[in-house]
Amino acid sequence: MATEGPVTCRVQVAEHPRLLKLKEMFNSKFGSIPKFYVRAPGRVNIIGEHIDYCGYSVLPMAVEQDMLIAVEPVKTHTLQLANTNPLYPDFSTGTNNIQIDKTKPLWHNYFLCGFKGIQEHFGLSDLAGMNCLVDGTIPPSSGLSSSSALVCCAGLVTLTVLGMNLSKVELAEICAKSERYIGTEGGGMDQSISFLAEEGTAKLIEFSPLRATDVKLPSGAVFVIANSCVEMNKAATSHFNIRVMECRLAAKLLAKHKNLQWDKVLQLEEVQTKLGVSLEEMLLITEDALHPEPYSPEEVCRCLGVSLLELQTQILSPNTQDVLIFKLYQRAKHVYSEAARVLQFKKICEEAPDNMVQLLGELMNQSHESCRDMYECSCPELDQLVDICRTFGAQGSRLTGAGWGGCTVSLVPADKLPSFLANVQEAYYQSGDRRLAPEKQSLFATKPGGGALVFLEA
Numbered sequence: 001m002a003t004e005g006p007v008t009c010r011v012q013v014a015e016h017p018r019l020l021k022l023k024e025m026f027n028s029k030f031g032s033i034p035k036f037y038v039r040a041p042g043r044v045n046i047i048g049e050h051i052d053y054c055g056y057s058v059l060p061m062a063v064e065q066d067m068l069i070a071v072e073p074v075k076t077h078t079l080q081l082a083n084t085n086p087l088y089p090d091f092s093t094g095t096n097n098i099q100i101d102k103t104k105p106l107w108h109n110y111f112l113c114g115f116k117g118i119q120e121h122f123g124l125s126d127l128a129g130m131n132c133l134v135d136g137t138i139p140p141s142s143g144l145s146s147s148s149a150l151v152c153c154a155g156l157v158t159l160t161v162l163g164m165n166l167s168k169v170e171l172a173e174i175c176a177k178s179e180r181y182i183g184t185e186g187g188g189m190d191q192s193i194s195f196l197a198e199e200g201t202a203k204l205i206e207f208s209p210l211r212a213t214d215v216k217l218p219s220g221a222v223f224v225i226a227n228s229c230v231e232m233n234k235a236a237t238s239h240f241n242i243r244v245m246e247c248r249l250a251a252k253l254l255a256k257h258k259n260l261q262w263d264k265v266l267q268l269e270e271v272q273t274k275l276g277v278s279l280e281e282m283l284l285i286t287e288d289a290l291h292p293e294p295y296s297p298e299e300v301c302r303c304l305g306v307s308l309l310e311l312q313t314q315i316l317s318p319n320t321q322d323v324l325i326f327k328l329y330q331r332a333k334h335v336y337s338e339a340a341r342v343l344q345f346k347k348i349c350e351e352a353p354d355n356m357v358q359l360l361g362e363l364m365n366q367s368h369e370s371c372r373d374m375y376e377c378s379c380p381e382l383d384q385l386v387d388i389c390r391t392f393g394a395q396g397s398r399l400t401g402a403g404w405g406g407c408t409v410s411l412v413p414a415d416k417l418p419s420f421l422a423n424v425q426e427a428y429y430q431s432g433d434r435r436l437a438p439e440k441q442s443l444f445a446t447k448p449g450g451g452a453l454v455f456l457e458a
Helices: 017-030 107-121 146-162 168-182 189-196 239-257 268-275 279-289 297-304 308-315 328-351 356-373 380-391 414-429
Strands: 007-011 036-047 059-074 078-083 091-094 129-136 202-206 211-215 221-227 396-400 407-413 443-446 453-457
Touching: 017 059, 017 078, 017 129, 036 146, 036 189, 036 221, 036 328, 036 356, 036 396, 036 407, 059 146, 059 189, 059 328, 059 443, 078 107, 107 129, 107 146, 107 168, 129 146, 146 168, 146 189, 168 189, 189 202, 189 211, 211 328, 221 380, 221 414, 239 268, 239 279, 239 297, 239 308, 239 328, 268 279, 268 328, 279 328, 297 308, 328 356, 356 380, 356 396, 356 407, 380 396, 380 407, 380 414, 407 414, 414 443
Parallel strands: 007 453, 078 129
Antiparallel strands: 036 059, 036 453, 059 129, 059 202, 078 091, 202 211, 221 407, 221 443, 396 407
């Protein structure tokens, strides 16, 4: 399955209203018709937050919201990008020597990440150009991976224009790496689920090597996504990259404490693997080796026996070199406990006990508490939304995605769904201080969707 490339389908465009509308908009924009279409889905991470870049498994599923791109290869060496949303201006550039500005996470830069990733993978220059019209239904900066879906979509567009083949796993790895051109030091979860998703099942995504295993979700309950309407762009703020570096430093201090070759260690998972101990034992080692008080850069240097210059230039990323405090104990505690929760979640899904929904909900609640208190990636609105969801019948509710805004995911018994949706709508979205415009409201039940596809007109 994962060794195959993405599926190509022939479709009657006239029978698909969204494709037909995109085709008509493309024609009025470029004066021609698309040769093919590519879609890549967003995702909701059910459990396993901020641990993919630490080397640990995560448990997402694709959602139906997606990025859809209409494409026409052209003879010129120009990339012309347009978006159906007027908020996102047109952009054009030559196909050679693509420059991506890390200081501005503009929409077209995510397309350029995917394009450049494929171009560099094959070592190509002199690429033909293309006209592309992008249509997205994933709310931006909501924690549902709109940016990664665009990177993946662009990667698959470029691959298709070139007439080359790659497996879904290869595409996911290339797109995960190439999204770092925008300056986020993320893991590979978002790109992996965008390519490896299958309808009807969530996936346990494992790394090094990348692989995906089906996880059958409970039949008597539904996952509901609710948007806090606080937008958070990972590439526009330093929160995310600071957390990545705190985890890296925690891994190095734990490795040094255990007399491992710390300078080669980058991820918390590597420390556990090298020691050959359980996640529960890693939590005890963390208690022993790290202190809850924040570390200054100077203290980190003393612990590792390096100079401040070495710390800044050889260990930290360029956009975290001026950080003054690092909460290493809290970040490591979250990662090791969250990694254990993912494995427990999968085990409960496999064993399917009678109280399965209750047990899964408890794990989701524990995850939110750890994200809020130990990883500090929540915000007041997310905490309020989680409380409202639990009050109105969710067995479990937690932030999903990077946090600091974006969405919650809740596990709701199927028979409570109608009243849950009505009550959350009223309590959060219609409350006096937050009467939100309808397009900002985002509250919907979701089920696992399929992965990235290429559509050809039949």
